[in-house]
Amino acid sequence: MSPRTFAALLAAILLLAGPARAQLTIEIIGGGANQIPIAVLPFAGESMLPQSITEIIEQDLSRSGRFRAIFVGGVNTPPTEIAQVDFPEWKSRLADAMVIGQAQRLPDGKLEVRFRLLDVIKQSQIGGIAFTLTAAQTRLTAHKIADFIYEKMTGERGVFSTRIAYIVKQGPRYELRVADADGQNAQSILISSEPIMSPAWAPDGTRMAYVSFQNKKPILFVQSLSASKQPAPVANYRGSNSAPAWSPDGKQLAAVLTKDGTSQIYLMSPDGGNLRRLTVSQAIDTEPFFTPDGQSIYFTSDRGGSPQIYRMPASGGEPVRMTFEGDYNVSPRVSPDGKILAYISRVNGRFQLMAMDLESKQIQTLTDGLRDESPSFAPNGRIILYATDIDDRGVLAAVSSDGRFRQRLGIQAADVREPSWGPFLGN
Incomplete structure (x- = not known):
């Protein structure tokens, strides 16, 4: 040549x-080996947020190819503390890990989101963080939570944020x-x-x-x-x-x-x-x-x-x-x-x-x-x-x-x- x-x-x-005003969309067209089965339960009080924080977390983890989302239907009252978790139930659903959390409004008008990452097999907490945020920071906070989960479960830094x-x-x-x-x-x-x-x-x-x-x-x-x-x-x-x-x-x-x-x-x-x-x-x-x-x-x-x-x-x-x-x-x-x-x-x-x-x-x-x-x-x-x-x-x-x-x-x-x-x- x-x-x-x-x-x-x-x-x-x-x-x-190339531009456009439409957002990028994700289409999964393949699967990864050795995916970690994880259940991301709805966060208590997340209806006050402009977006479903648990949906974003689950999408992030699934998109990485390292996790497989477990069906979480049938949960009437989402647990917020480890003592409220029915571990045998989630073990029967074949989850290795699960995420619980809650959102609440603070006196100053800001929001607080807390979450816990749990080991279903050991029935113990792996870690957790509380975030103070504005409504506009909901998506970024979800990405940061997904980053935390990814790093704890894989040993590598997440890139969702x-x-x-x-x-x-x-x-x-x-x-x-x-x-x-x-x-x-x-x-x-x-x-x-x-x-x-x-x-x-x-x-x-x-x-x-x-x-x-x-x-x-x-x-x-x-x-x-x-x-x-x-x-x-x-x-x-x-x-x-x-x-x-x-x-x-x-x-x-x-x-x-x-x-x-x-x-x-x-x-x-x-x-x-x-x-x-x-x-x-x-x-x-x-x-x-x-x-x-x-x-x-x-x-x-x-x-x-x-x-x-x-x-x-x-x-x-x-x-x-x-x-x-x-x-x-x-x-x-x-x-x-x-x-x-x-x-x-x-x-x-x-x-x-x-x-x-x-x-x-x-x-x-x-x-x-x-x-x-x-x-x-x-x-x-x-x-x-x-x-x-x-x-x-x-x-x-x-x-x-x-x-x-x-x-x-x-x-x-x-x-x-x-x-x-x-x-x-x-x-």
């Missing part, structure tokens, strides 16, 4: 971005949106009649880098998400400015510039200063991504004659080729623990998501779509979000990093592309 063809194909993929970003397109309009990990509470960060692409979260979750064509050419911006500030252009050189990627400490941005000819990878400060060229070749070098320790950068290059994935020191040095199976491997993303390389490979004319164990170099095919693209790991590394085509429309989908569980997210009447999963809250 020639550099010109490669560049055109990458541009075509990136430009299929994290956020995702994505590009949507509807008609002539493009939007950069941020939503909860379940697709709800979507907010527009940027609306434009020109293409937007490549959203990338800063490691602390307070800023977003992206590329906009608002001046009829690709310009790299950084937008603060915590203040109503205008986005700052950080790379507006001659030619293309694209594919931003943050270093793990948030002190550097890698980006692809064509100011000196072909697409090459540069490093810069988040304000655009201290520009330094990293790759030096006559090939197309693009799609940089830092390893979690910040010591290396993975990227896509056609320097060997076809698009393949390479790794090089973040300080500069000789690149090492990482992919050898197939003649088209792009979009490298490394898991948060640094053990898995996710990427897109063309297999028999289909673009599919692959996972490489970086120690054994074994490769697993995770998806079977026709055109899967833009993988992004959840901050706990358990799930990979990606874009795909369903009925000639871009949608977001997710697959567990072991390939055992899949889900699909879609927006009505919109084309959705380029997902980016944000960091843990507070990180």
Whole structure:
């Protein structure tokens, strides 16, 4: 494949971005192994809340693929204390764990939600927390409770209270949106009649880098998400400015510039200063991504004659080729623990998501779509979000990093592309 063809194909993929006012919806299309059977009982007093907090918790846990919801019908009076729980009843329903709780209004008008996570087999409490909240914080509180349950039962941090970003397109309009990990509470960060692409979260979750064509050419911006500030252009050189990627400490941005000819990878400060060229070749070098320790950068290059994935020191040095199976491997993303390389490979004319164990170099095919693209790991590394085509429309989908569980997210009447999963809250 020639550099010109490669560049055109990458541009075509990136430009299929997309907006809509409808919320993302979840469709479970696969199952996970060794699911934990859990009963989430209705919380006493939750009718005062604007949303069913137990329904959100149950949906979160089921969506993870690690839990199986137990039917809780027939409960007349929801228990609020462990002494009120009929453990033999829930054991007969084959529940290993259960959640009970209550909501009440405080004298100052705020709400309090308390919950307990119980071990049905041992008839004991695993843990519990009380939250003080406003009505508008109901969904976030439910996500935090689900995070607590997930971590206690699996030993890994939950990602239900994290956020995702994505590009949507509807008609002539493009939007950069941020939503909860379940697709709800979507907010527009940027609306434009020109293409937007490549959203990338800063490691602390307070800023977003992206590329906009608002001046009829690709310009790299950084937008603060915590203040109503205008986005700052950080790379507006001659030619293309694209594919931003943050270093793990948030002190550097890698980006692809064509100011000196072909697409090459540069490093810069988040304000655009201290520009330094990293790759030096006559090939197309693009799609940089830092390893979690910040010591290396993975990227896509056609320097060997076809698009393949390479790794090089973040300080500069000789690149090492990482992919050898197939003649088209792009979009490298490394898991948060640094053990898995996710990427897109063309297999028999289909673009599919692959996972490489970086120690054994074994490769697993995770998806079977026709055109899967833009993988992004959840901050706990358990799930990979990606874009795909369903009925000639871009949608977001997710697959567990072991390939055992899949889900699909879609927006009505919109084309959705380029997902980016944000960091843990507070990180």
